[in-house]
Amino acid sequence: MNGVVLGGTRSGVGKTVATLAVVHALQRDGATVQPAKAGPDFVDPSHHAQVAERPSRTLDAWLQGDDGLRRNYHRGDGDVCVVEGVMGLYDGDCSSTAAVASALDLPVVLVVDAKAGMESVAATALGFRRYAEHAGAGEDVDVAGVLAQRAHGGRHEAGIRDALPDDLAYLGRIPPLESLEIPDRHLGLHMGDESPLDGDALDDAAEHVRVDRIRDLARAPPRPDAEPPAGASTAPTDATVAVARDDAFRFAYPATIERLRERATVEPFAPTAGDDLPACDAVYLPGGYPELHADALAASPALDQLAAAAADGRPVLGECGGLMALSRSLATTDGDVHEMAGVLPADVRMCDRYQALDHVELRARDRTLTADVGETRRGHEFHYSTADVDDDARFAFDVDRGTGIHDQQDGLTEYRTLGTYCHLHADSGAFDAFLDHL
Template identity: 65%
Template sequence: MKGAVLAGTQSGVGKTVAALAIIQAFDQDGYSVQPAKAGPDFIDPSHHTAIADCPSRTLDIWLEGVDGVRRNYYRGNGDFCVVEGVMGLYDGDCSSTAMVAEALDLPIILVVDAKAGMESVAATAHGFRSYASHAGRDIDVAGILAQRAHGGRHAEGIRDALPDEIQYFGRIPPQSSLSIPDRHLGLEMGSESPLDTKALTEAAETIHTEQIIAAARAPPRPEAPSEDVQSQSSISKTNSGFNSTPNTEVSHPRIAIADDSAFCFRYPATVELLNNRANVITFSPLADDPLPICDGVYLPGGYPELHGATLAESQALRSLADRATDGLPVLAECGGLMTLADSLTTTDGDTYEMAGVLPLSVQMEDRYQALDHVKLRADHSTLTADTGEVRKGHEFHYSAATVDSDARFAFTVERGDGIDGTHDGVIEYQTLATYCHLHPASGAFDTFIERVRS
């Protein structure tokens, strides 16, 4: 599968809108598109999924390694892969867009804000292309997509000013309807605020898909195939990625995953691995679904802070708390940690009683409290690691946790902030809750399945 990487000159330049317009353009031309996202983000991929109608792949060097990124790429399906970058092209020390493009050997389409420029847009593109050798990156800035560019003389001036080695792949017209509302953690989710269909269709008509296809390449194959995660082609093409029919192998554990707008941050590869090696069932604490009969629970991250009153009255959380205190294995990440706390206080000062499984309380803050790739070393054998093992992940949250003096931690933080700057992973009963989001390439979910099975 050939593809290209869509990179920005900086954060906020409009990469997500540009990616959605390209996906729409390919669809209108009769091509199927596999979307992907460089970096650990959950939110931008939700918009990809809303337009492409298939889960967006996560491509992150820190989380997966070079071979892991290539394997994840080839688990996708489609005639073409559009990889949306993270921040600016060269930004990020663990997994920049440039690093992902280099690992995949894909050409780069640079999104440049052309609102108040013409020849200067070409100069910007030339500088980004020339900087690659200075940065020691073997990458190819093949062309540009002019964001917020008018047609006529404006577009022609940009195209004519470009050096011969930099192509003009089209433009995104300046339309107020081509914007996505944001909140803390980033944009609103794709299911909440999809782009205006008419505006997106019009934007797609100004993109030169055939030129993009001509410039595209297929990445190198990974050195070894993945044995743990099944191909995307063998799971249902739903927005969540959950199988419509559960795995009925008797030896497979039954794992319940919280799945609603409060618990919506999970990687497709995680769902695929769990679908392949467990009987996966879902429940919604917001709908007050009862906790299903299960051998273990996975509470992914999301936005519990937006649903404090509902969660405080959730019978599902009360039954989960009862089962957790009885020793049911529960793995919770970020929003899941917040929900298992004694209480959650919003920035408005409203305090809600949560599940009360963990000896801690959570306070939402006006500014983010952590944003980084994370490296954790296990101090104890726990649900996701044996003693001494390292797990890599990422953290991004606006909440702060205050732990009781008798709280027990599972990990020492070697990179990142964790819960208290030094530790992450509160252990209580057979529950593990972290601020760290884990990717299955870390091995964490393999260990989780084995712990649940035993």
């Protein structure tokens, strides 16, 4: 499957809208498009899925390693893959867009904000192409073309196109339309099914994308050098894993759900809709927005059932929002306090600004649900909450990189329940370890 990477000059330049326009343009040209996202984001991929009508692949060298990144890319299905970058092209000390493009040997389409520039767009693009060699970021970062964001037609477009050197392709423009803006909140943009782009505006944007030139640039990445690490469990089990999937629990990587389904029966349930906890051998609570649905979550019968399942010794894994739901209480920024499941000895408070945002590395103190003693797990944390824990609280992990829950510790544990601020990807091995506990 051939692919291209859409890299931005900075955060906020309009990469998501540009990606959706390119996906839609390729679809109108008859292509089956596989979307993907560089970095650990959960929100932008929801917009990709809304337009492409298939899950977006997560591509992050820190979470997956180069081989895991390539494996995840090649699990995709389509004629062409469009990878949205993260932040600016070279930003990120352990998994930048440039690093992803280099590992996959994919060309980069640079998204440049052209709202107040013409020839300077070409100068910017030329500087981004040369920077890799200057900074030692790798001569194999191939900035091959430019997509002008917020650019008008006529003289504006011509000024941009004509200023580009012959070896930097002009790949079209995204018009400056208010209907092409996606609202945001504390963890990023609204989810794709909450605020989808206006269909007519997306059609208009797609009209101005040079699909023929994008398809000419796209190429296929190398296959991974190795299969999953030796010793990783692959055998199916007879287990059933209940997975929370609703407005409060939205942050699960597609590869994680795929991995669980490969080895177990997955039973989704929606706590905020009043679902009971299904009959199961274990429970996975992904991250999400429990703070936005705290009333419905507090009233859910599933919380009491979770508490009973945990006390009975069933494995329960909660990540970020899942950790919040497993705690005693959740206090929102308006001062309301909501009773949660009460499994973990912590009280969670929402804050007005983010409390942690980083790639993380955890080291297991003892054998726990997602790792054996001494093993490391790489993941990601991004949260606006903080947890006040009891003095005798027990933690499963020391945090070698990142913030964690308390005093460079993560993995609050009680019974066989584990709650972390860290989000893990299937290629970390964490979910195979989780299934091996069943």
